Amino acid sequence: TGSSQPQRMLKAVQKNATKGDPQSVISAIDHYCRNKEWAMNVGDDKGLILDSVLTEVNPSAALELGTYCGYSTVRIARLLSPGSKLITVEFNPAFAAVARQIIAYAGLQDKVTLVEGPSGDLIPKLRERFGVKSFDFVFLDHWKDRYLLDTKLLEDCGLLQKGTVLLADNVICPGTPEYLKYVRSSPRYESRYYKSNLEYTKLEDGLEKSVFLG
Numbered sequence: 001t002g003s004s005q006p007q008r009m010l011k012a013v014q015k016n017a018t019k020g021d022p023q024s025v026i027s028a029i030d031h032y033c034r035n036k037e038w039a040m041n042v043g044d045d046k047g048l049i050l051d052s053v054l055t056e057v058n059p060s061a062a063l064e065l066g067t068y069c070g071y072s073t074v075r076i077a078r079l080l081s082p083g084s085k086l087i088t089v090e091f092n093p094a095f096a097a098v099a100r101q102i103i104a105y106a107g108l109q110d111k112v113t114l115v116e117g118p119s120g121d122l123i124p125k126l127r128e129r130f131g132v133k134s135f136d137f138v139f140l141d142h143w144k145d146r147y148l149l150d151t152k153l154l155e156d157c158g159l160l161q162k163g164t165v166l167l168a169d170n171v172i173c174p175g176t177p178e179y180l181k182y183v184r185s186s187p188r189y190e191s192r193y194y195k196s197n198l199e200y201t202k203l204e205d206g207l208e209k210s211v212f213l214g
């Protein structure tokens with residue numbers, strides 16, 4: 001059987017990026033996905049918004065739901081201060097296997113813990129397994145019908161603190177209507193929309209930034 005798209009993405013990184021240089025890994029993936037095969041990375045346009053929110057928050061404990069091939073994992077980890085950590089959760093083992101290699105190629109494996117399994121099962125175990133008290137940044141980019149469930153789960157597990165920033169991808173395309181309604185109407189969140197475009201396309205998409213008020 002032939003290679004998978006994630007495997008071809010990994011090949012493009014190994015061919016075109018420089019080992020230990022996260023920016024070259026990001027650029028290699030963007031170039032491949034824009035010119036060869038579209039893939040569901042957050043991409044370069046929304047990636048700049050992700051970068052700016054990250055720089056503002058400067059998290060010491062970050063969580064990513066939905067690793068895929070590790071593109072946003074690399075974007076986040078490259079901006080973390082020394083000693084800060086990112087936990088990223090991926091359900092699909094084939095995606096996780098490629099992501100581990102891409103994260104390692106970027107030289108960021110010491111800042112990232114990739115956990116394989118369903119987010120709904122793993123979130124309640126993060127404290128006991130990784131000694132996380134709470135997160136100051138969460139990037140939601142997994143199955144769109146899990147955003148609201150997992151946000152409520154994070155609340156119930158006490159993994160959000162006053163000021164925690166939730167940043168959600170794809171709130172327009174493919175869309176996360178229930179999640180948007182929740183964070184925009186709940187008195188426990190201060191929410192705002194960053195308009196952009198679906199990765200590598202001209203279609204509208206955007207990121208929703210929601211600050212947990214405690």
Ligand SMILES: O=C(c1ccccc1)c1ccc(O)c(O)c1[N+](=O)[O-]
Binds near residue numbers: 042143169
């Ligand atoms: O759901 C899709 C999707 C749906 C149909 C076909 C391809 C992808 C998608 C599209 C853009 C994204 O940024 C993204 O994170 C996802 N996702 O699966 O999590």
Ligand SMILES: [Mg+2]
Binds near residue numbers: 040041141169170
């Ligand atoms: Mg996405």
